[in-house]
Amino acid sequence: MTGESQREHGAGGPTAGTGASAVRELAPYLLLASVAGLVLAYLAKAPCRFGGHWEGAGRYAFACYTDVYPLYYGYGFTDGVVPYLQYDLEYPVLIGAVMFLLSSVVGPIEDAWARGFLFFDLTALLMGAFLVVAVFAVAAAAGDRRRMRSALFMALAPGTFLAAFINWDLMAVALSVLFIVAWGARRPALAGVLLGAAIAAKFYPLVFLGPLFLLCLRAGRLRAFFLALATTAGTWLALNLPVMLAAPHGWSTFFVFSSERMADWGSIWYALQEWGVQIQPDQVNTLGTGSFVLACTAIAVVALCAPRRPRLTQLLFLVVAAFLLTNKVWSPQFVLWLVPLAVLARPRFGALGLWQLAEIGYFVGIWWYLLSMSGPEDLAGLPVAGIGFDVYGLLLLGRFAAVALLCALVLADVFAPGRDPVRAGGVDDPSGGVLSDAPDRFAWGVWAGRAARVPAGSA
Template identity: 25%
Template sequence: MDSTSSPSEPEPTASAGLDSAADVDSPAPLCDDRRLATDRVLPSWTEPMITQLSTSIGGPVGVHAAVGRSRHWTPLRVVFLIALAVLALGWFGKAGCIQQTTVDGQPGQSRLDWDDQRQFYGLCYSNIVAGYSENRLTPHDLAEGAAPYRTFWNTDGEKKYLEEPVVTGAFMYVVAQASRGWGSLTEAIGLPRALDVVNYFNIAAVLLALGWLIAIWATMRTRRRDPWVVALIAVSPLVLVHAFTAFEVLPVMFTALAMYAWSRDRMKLTGLFIGLGAATAFYPVLLLVAIGLLCVRERRVRDSLVVAAAAVLSWAVINIPVAVIYPSGWGAWFTAWRDAAAGPDSVYRLITQMTGWEPSAVLVTALVFALMIAVVAGVTYLAMRSPREPRLPALMFLLVAGALLIGKDWRPETSLWLVPLAVLAIPHRRVLLAWMTFDALLWVPRMALFLEPDRKWLPVEFFYIVSAARWLMVAGLCAYVVWEMAKPVLVRPAPAQHLLRSPAG
């Protein structure tokens, strides 16, 4: 600091830990840039596992280290680099299912090499690839005017439509048109042309990877004081296995953006992202429940009404035109879910395996609705009676995990819904990593269900045992979150005013 500076007029500083430059007694002039992330949580101080690992590169961050000064290797860029590496490995895991082979008797013609159930024993199955032709997205279908919700086909004498929400259907249609255009371009300029389904998968994978990076960015901005916790989202084994299994990245992205907008007090923007998320999957709607509980507890009912109105409006703008023009196609997603029997991953199938009781699809649907009401009621009671301030990620984790636990079809890729929420709600990294690894490995016995008897490497009973263990693990994580919210608050010194309200609360 210049010796002529007046103590009565301190220079402003961006550091949260220094009130002014005049408070610093330095033997030498201070650097012009005095920004420090003094409130950042340092994993090498707070996480025993990270502390031990850091010894290989010199130990934990020093007490006098200038944190947050790097212009290039920021936490966001490092986590992005980790996420891109994991996503690349995830693409290679699915690459076995986009291998091409020649068509017998047709020189120069290629097809997907799914011979001998390669998609199952190679563990590379993807709904993105499998649904390409089934959902009438090929260039031939598009040239004839095929479009989601308008086009139907007959399967066993029954009309079938695309069974996806509107935003997901629009995403699939745009990717199909892009792959069609890319195929035409490569053919026009003389480049080697891949199969259209391969182009479709690759373009979808690039866009889904971008969506996952957006989800990471939004989550990191939501948890500004602890950015390194998001690294666990980037390295999650569930992302490695299921990032490109289906389109579940889309609702995760919109949910993360909605939670970020909420942390910034942008109520209308929060509702917009909830509405968009609800047009990709059901679970983002539960954000309205969680936000409503927080607003009632904090006497901010008007904010919850603004969020709900914006969510309903954005959802209606997207869905009503399709519902009016193509009502049968628009309702096919809900109708298919309502009429479907309990999936092999659901708790109802586990009960069937143990007791022999086989409930009808109607009964299972009624049970799901009743139990979901019970889950919402339980979370509501907990949020209202909790001695500590509930946090949005914790409430959302309980609601989404409850929906999966009692749902009629817990597909492996839908566990991606829990990854950002669990990382924000549960501070035990090793526990979370163990659960995510176990959940990802469930893919192995799941694929064995579809193998022919002479190719099965695991008995069917093994899958149900592992599925039950997954159910118990997630239930245990829910029990921990409930215990954290319900335990008494310890008496602590009053925090600084700017720390009273958590951005994620």
């Protein structure tokens, strides 16, 4: 093999080994932080789980809302319904499979209410396992012991434990971070398998392919990209095809539901409508999609024109953040998508802490805003009566601004690599895999000439 081929197909160098050794050394601390985060996550749901507030206004007053318990009954799992075949489930197939398997485990229990409690507990246990995997994967992706505190932030961030058990997102989050680890270990085929599985759980990791292509194009590593793309497509198809063939209508429900959904809570489009801006329901898709395409175009320009090739996690964070900022829905649990990417893209904890404060404000705000829509009879005995849109709108804008600020700071690091907290240590890209330390082969713009002259390992 030539030196270039070894770099492109090899199994990682000294940095990877050092990172793996450091993960093993820090494993007790990572596990302890993960368990602490999971305890906090379960306690956050305690007023619902133990206080009888699964339904009604209490779940909003105590901010313990979860989709898991009500959907067990709402989707007919208590009656043994098979998703997609007997019920049109608006979730991708891996989440549907998990819901069905867990409902099958609790099915023999005679008491229907006890089944719902156990279904939630088993879901929390499984999502907790995915959180532990995600925390260790963030540590591995960080590549350096000093940067592995990012994994502790992942485990203990308020956004993590407040949103962990709202839905099934942690499965896709763990698979997405494992994709980053596999790519960083120079295993593009395995990375594609993990990414395909992540997309089969939640559709948002699909946007990872754009930044990966742009970075591989700039570095002249398209062979690795197309290998990852092939295994991504193959894995996603293998997981989806049986359901597509057996229940095409049930399988397509997720896509139909997503396309027909109107501007919903959390999105800037919902806020604008509430503030009196005339946006028709059929315009929301156009505005949201158009805004996201513009944002992706700008990210592509950054990827190809920056004085030094951006790190993979920097672009992944930017594209997922752009998706959320422009999307017509921004559910509270979507913060889980951003936390691992944010700590890997920019492990500086001042701005990250400010963002988490904004997430806490929004988390309480959305539930209390929904609480304000309850009738007087539903509010009896509750400690609060909710907030109006005037306060909720400000909290929504606060979260929007905090994420936008993180994007601006990541962009500043891209265009001034010397201030990047990762590259300041003398490394190129711990998660770059075949991209790390690779010379540029294709770059545009006024910095293109300079980009070709900047050594890949310099700051």
